[in-house]
Amino acid sequence: MSQPLKKPVNVRLKSTICHPNVDKEIFDIQTTGELTLKGNQPYLVYEEIQDEKVVRTTVKLGGKSALILRSGGVKMRLPFERGELQNGSYDTLYGTLMITTNTTHLHFEDGHFHVEYELLINDEVAGTYTLELFYTEAN
Template identity: 30%
Template sequence: MQQNKWPVSIMLETRIDDGEDQEVIKVEASGDWIASSERTVLFFNEESDDGVVKTMITVKDDQVTIKRSGSVKMTQHFDMKKNTENVYRHAYGTMHVETKTDKIHFEPLDEKGRGYLQLDYDATINQEQTRTHQLRLQIEEESK
């Protein structure tokens, strides 16, 4: 299996809507893009008030997995074929999250060195509050 690796810069924007309020979270970071014939993996770190969060996003077929470690710990699966569950751990406690994925749109790095990932999903926290999420991830090869 041949594997290619590129340094990239990313712009991650997440919109969270609970019906009454909307929250927008933006992250800019540098990382690495690793692609093979079977999967694509993106690694990057983000600084938060509570410390560094290491993020790994894996894209394979109609599935995306986001794994975070450090001051936040979670592994969240997005699968168009089924609802998924995970546990989100951070300095303020633990939350159980159920995810229903509505859309996965992935564009690998093109000839201009740009890629894109879009996830639209509903997340229910602790079986109580359901919020609509839109994740948009723009990737650009740093050497382009």
């Protein structure tokens, strides 16, 4: 069995969040990470600081389905499948909150991942999200 191919990358994360009756929030973060290829499946792993806590994010990249796993300061599982409702979870101080994603757009090509989705809590839209990841090989 061969070892996964790993290479360091520079990552830019651009996130737009629209909650009902609230101004749009835009986050633009630059960090470094690692792109791993296990077989034909690419994974992007990077860390960011949120509320003074380190959050480790793993993105299973794909064009029809994708998965974001976050651990550390935030623990979350966000699955995406275009045109399908997917169940995920978000851990809070008070327990695990079950969430649902309704993916309206999902696109992946080498160096760029783009997903647009509605986040539902108890069948109510809590917000619409656009997430773009750009990554380039680090020198």
